[in-house]
Amino acid sequence: MANALKIGIAGLGTVGASLVRILSQRHNKLTDICGRPLEVVAVSARDATKDRGIDITPYQFYADPVDLAANADIDVFVELMGGEGDPALSAVRVALARGCHAVTANKALLARHGVELATIAEDQGVLLNFEAAVAGGIPVIKAMRESLTGNNISRVFGIMNGTCNYILTEMERGGLSFQDCLKEAQRLGYAEADPTFDVEGNDTAHKLALLTSLAFGTQIAVDDIYLEGISNISIEDIRAADALGFRIKLLGVAQKTDSGIEQRVHPTMVPKDSVIAQVDGVTNAVAIDADILGELLMSGPGAGGDATASAVLGDIADIAKSRPGHQHGPVLGRPARLLDPYVKARMRSHEGGYFIRLTVEDKAGVFANLSKHMSDSNISLESIVQRPGFDNGNHKTIILVTHATMEASVRTAVEAISGDGYLVDKPQVIRIERPGRA
Ligand code: NAP
Ligand code: HSE
Numbered sequence: 001m002a003n004a005l006k007i008g009i010a011g012l013g014t015v016g017a018s019l020v021r022i023l024s025q026r027h028n029k030l031t032d033i034c035g036r037p038l039e040v041v042a043v044s045a046r047d048a049t050k051d052r053g054i055d056i057t058p059y060q061f062y063a064d065p066v067d068l069a070a071n072a073d074i075d076v077f078v079e080l081m082g083g084e085g086d087p088a089l090s091a092v093r094v095a096l097a098r099g100c101h102a103v104t105a106n107k108a109l110l111a112r113h114g115v116e117l118a119t120i121a122e123d124q125g126v127l128l129n130f131e132a133a134v135a136g137g138i139p140v141i142k143a144m145r146e147s148l149t150g151n152n153i154s155r156v157f158g159i160m161n162g163t164c165n166y167i168l169t170e171m172e173r174g175g176l177s178f179q180d181c182l183k184e185a186q187r188l189g190y191a192e193a194d195p196t197f198d199v200e201g202n203d204t205a206h207k208l209a210l211l212t213s214l215a216f217g218t219q220i221a222v223d224d225i226y227l228e229g230i231s232n233i234s235i236e237d238i239r240a241a242d243a244l245g246f247r248i249k250l251l252g253v254a255q256k257t258d259s260g261i262e263q264r265v266h267p268t269m270v271p272k273d274s275v276i277a278q279v280d281g282v283t284n285a286v287a288i289d290a291d292i293l294g295e296l297l298m299s300g301p302g303a304g305g306d307a308t309a310s311a312v313l314g315d316i317a318d319i320a321k322s323r324p325g326h327q328h329g330p331v332l333g334r335p336a337r338l339l340d341p342y343v344k345a346r347m348r349s350h351e352g353g354y355f356i357r358l359t360v361e362d363k364a365g366v367f368a369n370l371s372k373h374m375s376d377s378n379i380s381l382e383s384i385v386q387r388p389g390f391d392n393g394n395h396k397t398i399i400l401v402t403h404a405t406m407e408a409s410v411r412t413a414v415e416a417i418s419g420d421g422y423l424v425d426k427p428q429v430i431r432i433e434r435p436g437r438a
Contacts, residue, residue, distance in 0.1 A: 002036040005320040008072045010044040010065035010091055011080030014189035015105055015132070017052040018305035019080065019312050024054075030313075032337045034320035036338045042072040069095040069366060076319050082193055084108040096120040096128060103315040105132035107310055108197070110223040111206035114213070115339065118331035127322065128331045129315035134207040135160050135284040137307035138300040141313070144214040144288070147332040149288035153215040153262055157253040157285035157433065159279050160207040160275055162303030163198035164230050164250040169280040172238050172247070178231070190282055190303035200229035201250065201265040207380065208252035212334075212342075215254060215288070217334045221263065221342035228266035237428055240357055240390055240399050241269055244383070248276040251433060260343035262350060269355050269432040276435050295436050348408040353382065353432035356400040356414065359425040370398065373420075377413040379405045395424050401432070 007023075011017055017252065023030070023040055031037045043056055046066040062068035069091040071076050079097035081088050081104065088109050095102050097120055104110065110117070110133055121128035131141045135158070144156075159165050166188075167181040176184065177416040182199065185191050190198075197203045209222035230250050241248050246269035255262045270277045275297060284302025289295055301307035330336065360366050367384070374381055380403040390397035401411065414427050 004037040004039040005034070005316070006039055006041045006074045007076045007078060007316065008042040008044075008074035009040060009078045009080060010062075010068055010087075011082070012043055012045040012052050012054070012056065012395065013080065014305040015308045015312065016043075016045070016053050016080040016346070018309035019078070020054045020056070022306070022309055024312060030317065034317050036320055038316060041074060042068050044068045049144055052191050063255070064238065065091045066094055069100070069416075074100060076103060076316060078102075078316065079104040079106055079109070080312070082106055082108065084112045089113055092117055093120065096124055096126060099124050099126055101127045101129075101319045103129045103312055103319070105130070105312055107133040107203065107206035107210060111209040111220060114205070114210065114220045114332065115336050118336035121331050122336055124130060125328065127319050127328050129318060131315050132308045132311035133287075134210055135286050136162060136300070136302040136304065137310045138284055138286060138298050138302065139311070140211070140286045140298055141214070143296070143298065144211065145329070147297075148288065148290050149333075151292045153256075153288060153290050154255065155255040155289040156211050156215045156286065157251055157255075157286050157435070159276065160286065161198055161204045161248050161250055161344070162282035162284060163192075163195065164204070165279065165284070165302070166190060166282050167199070168233070168248055168250065170231060171233075171235060172242070172396040185282075188282070189305050190281065199231050199327050201227045204250060204252040204265045206253055207252065208263055208265060210336070211252070211286070212254040212261060214333050216256065216261055216340070218261065218340045218342040221344065221372065222344060224263060224344045226266070226347040230267050230271070232428070233267050234428075235432065236397070237357060240397070241355070243387070243389070244273075244355070244385065244399065244401060245272050246270060246355070247272055247434070248430065249276065249279070253433065257345045257349070260345035261351055262345040262347070264347065265352070268432055269353075269430050270435060274435045289436065335403050348406070348411070350407040351404055353434070354400075354402045354410050355406055355408070355430045355432055356402070357428040357430075358398045358400070358417065358423060360398055361422045361424060362396045363393065363422065366396075369420055370417060373413045373416045374400070374402075376416070377409040379409050380412055
C-alpha cells in the first residue's frame with residue numbers, strides 16, 4: 001500500500017470538528033477508496049482545551065496555524081478557520097509555497113486572494129481545492145472546472161447562502177421573526193462568524209465571484225459585484241410576492257451581456273412554479289446555462305458541519321488519489337496567469353422585470369400619476385395591483401410589476417414618483433429573475 005497522506009487541519013469549529021470525526025469514523029473505507037490511509041497528524045485552533053466532541057490528543061497541536069503550515073510534516077494543509085486575511089492567508093501561502101497541497105472552504109479568502117494563491121499552487125505543481133467554498137456540499141466547482149470544459153457558459157446563478165435561504169423560508173412560513181431565524185441559523189452552524197456577511201449578501205458575493213471566474217475564465221472581481229442583502233425584506237414583501245405568484249430568494253447572478261459581465265447579488269422574485277422557488281431552508285441551488293449541455297441545476301445542503309465536511313473530504317480524497325509528479329489541472333479551470341481581465345457591465349444597463357411596492361396616501365390621482373411616470377420612462381407594466389389585503393393601516397399599498405426594462409429607467413421613474421409627495425414609506429424595488437426551466 002502507498003504511504004499515508006499526512007493531513008494538517010487548521011480550524012476545528014463547525015466544519016473542522018466534523019471533518020476530524022468523519023476522517024476517524026470512515027478511516028478504513030477511505031483507505032480502500034484512496035488506496036492509502038488518510039492520517040490527520042497535526043491540528044490548530046485558538047483554544048487547545050475546548051470540548052469539540054472529538055479527541056485531538058493523537059495529533060500534534062499548533063497554537064499558530066502558520067507554524068503548522070510551515071513546519072508540520074504534512075502533505076496537505078486544510079484551512080478551515082475563515083477570514084479573508086491572516087492567519088488563513090499566510091498559512092495557505094506558506095503551505096503552497098513549500099509544495100504542500102491545500103484545501104480550503106474559505107470563500108472570503110479566495111474571493112480576495114484566489115488568483116495569487118492559484119498562481120503559487122500552479123507554479124509549485126500542487127493542488128488548491130475549494131469545493132466547500134461555494135454552495136457547501138454541492139459539487140459545483142468540480143462541475144464547472146472539469147465536467148463543463150468546452151461549454152460556453154452564458155449565465156450562472158443560484159441560492160448560495162444557506163443562512164439567508166433559511167431565514168426567508170422561515171419568515172414565509174410565518175413562524176419566526178428575522179432575528180429569531182438568524183439566531184437559529186447560527187445555532188445550527190450555518191452562519192458566518194460575523195452573520196452580517198450572510199444577511200448583507202457578502203458571503204453570496206464571495207461565492208459568486210469564484211463562480212464567475214470559473215464560468216467566464218476571468219480574473220476574480222469581487223469588488224465589482226452589485227450587492228443588496230435581505231435585511232430590508234419585510235413580511236409585506238413576502239406576502240405580496242406570494243399573492244402575485246412569486247417567492248423571494250437571495251440570488252447571486254453572473255451573466256454575459258453585450259457590454260461585459262454582470263455580477264449581482266440581491267433579493268429576487270422568482271416565479272413560484274420555477275424549480276429554484278421550491279428550494280427551501282439551508283438548501284442551496286446553482287443553475288448554469290451552458291451551450292453544449294443546456295441548463296444544469298444542482299441543489300443540496302449549502303451549509304452545516306457535515307455537509308461542508310463532505311465536500312472537504314472529497315477534495316482531500318482527490319489529492320490522495322492523484323499520482324505523484326503528475327501535472328495537476330489549473331485551480332480556476334484556466335491557468336491563473338491566463339485568466340482574462342474582468343470587464344464589468346454597468347448595473348444601470350441591467351435589463352429585467354421589476355416588482356415595485358409603494359405605500360401611498362389614499363387620495364385621488366395616485367394611479368394616474370404612477371402611470372404617467374412609468375410611461376415617461378418608457379416602462380411597460382405587466383400588472384398594477386391594489387388589494388385591501390396589502391393595505392397598511394390607513395395607507396394603501398400599490399404593487400407594480402414591469403415587463404423587461406432597463407434598471408436606469410426604473411431608477412428614474414421611482415425617483416420621480418418619490419418626488420411627488422404621496423409616498424408614506426420608502427419604495428421597495430425587487431428585481432425579477434426568469435430562471436428558464438430552473
Ligand atoms: P467556526 O466554527 O467559526 O470555526 C473556526 C475555527 O477556526 C475554530 O476552531 C477556531 O478556533 C479556529 N480559528 C480561528 N482563528 C484562528 C486562529 N487565529 N488561529 C487558530 N485557529 C483559529 O467556522 P466554520 O463554520 O467551521 O467555518 C470554517 C470555514 O468554512 C470558513 O471559511 C467558512 O466560511 C467556511 N464554511 C463554513 C460552512 C458552514 O456551514 N459552517 C460552510 C461552507 C464553508 P477555536 O475553536 O479555538 O475558536
Ligand atoms: N454562512 C454560509 C451559509 C456557510 O449560510 O451559506 C456556507 O458557505
